[in-house]
Amino acid sequence: MHGLCQGYGKREVLHDLCFDVPGNGTTGLLGPNGAGKTTLLRTLVTLLKPRAGELRSGGVAIDSRAAIREFRRKLGYLPQGFSYDEAFSALDFVSYALWMREYPSARIADEARNALARVDLADRASSRMRELSGGMRQRVGIAAAIAGEPSLIVLDEPTAGLDPGQRFELRAVLSDVAARSTIILSTHLIEDLAAIADHLIVLNEGRISYEGTAEMLRAKESLSVEG
Template sequence: MRRDCSMSLRLTDIQQGYSKTPVLRDINLELGTGITGLLGPNGAGKSTLLRTMATVLPPRSGSVEISGSQVESERSARQVRGRIGYLPQDFGHDPAMRVLDFVEYAAWLRGIPARQQHEAAVRALEHVDLVGLHRTKMGKLSGGQRQRAGIAWAVVGEPDVILLDEPTVGLDPQQRIQFRSIVKSLGRSTVVLSTHLTDDIDAVCDRVIVLNEGQISFDGTVSALTAEARDDLPGQSALERAYMHLLTKGK
């Protein structure tokens, strides 16, 4: 879905935090086409990192570059946000708003010309198989349907970068399988999928970044991470055991 861009997202020497509390330290990342999993325990800084990538939270220091454009001010951040599709873990919505209106509103926020907003919203709903519910109010959707509407919100207008924060939390197994299928279809974009579930990573990701205590402890392919598994650590799969090995290193 993404327009041609060899490197859509670059973070350089990012330091981030809230008030006097540091959260992210020395983050350096370059992301191009494909699905990257951001794996880490609760409190590792995953949501903060996604908010920084989305230009919602300016870094304390370091630089953010989106599709070749440096984000140096709120003005430059506004200029690149149309290239970013961001789905927070608890995304806000008006329960009385129709699904189509919800996605059209996202198109308007992304700066899509008014005459193109309806068509762009319909295409996004087709992508997540929700066209048949376009007149349904958001508050009437099931949890899985609401998450699919959230993805439509994130992908409307075919942004260069798509950021999904813990999107499978609260979904039943069937809904998670359907969700993964949708995420796989986004692989021509630069997608970052934040999660603490290793089976989501194993199912859809080309690359995995493990974030622990605000720092990157691994960046590579899923198979390379799996190779770090140790049989003496807990876990239902080699990937889970490798993940546990990273989290317990140095402890």
């Protein structure tokens, strides 16, 4: 991302952002409410067109319909408060996500079941979305994002609605997935990022106030406190 600006109407939300996301591993996105985290993620996954600046993936500019389509084929995305058809089963939902990414049709059913098993919902594959608890639906959403292990996975508050045990299990799943995929994870739960994030970006008022490792951030904060 280079020189990214984004906003709504006359209000600019993101100001001249420049950063690189390392390949394979987890980049955590932190910041207070209103910092622009969700707007940044929606821009990253091409739901919003940048007002200015450039997005690149693998050295290729994502600036045409063909480039966007190719990028989305390799993208798993879980938005905050995602929508779903209540009549869908959990298996239907994950299968639909794979179909939207143009995943090989002959492998969709098996891969959808495998993804549900990874979030401990193999026994609820045939359950309708309306029959599941909020935490279960959140895990179905996570399964849809990681199914097929796309090269880039973007998660906006993925642990919302999960109990501590489920959050711990999810961190283990994401750590495994991150060995083969690049994950960008936005959350206000710092302990989740501390456990799995290799790289951190801190956003404040639409600008990057920190980019680097969690260890460097802790050292920086320690020096600030001592000073």
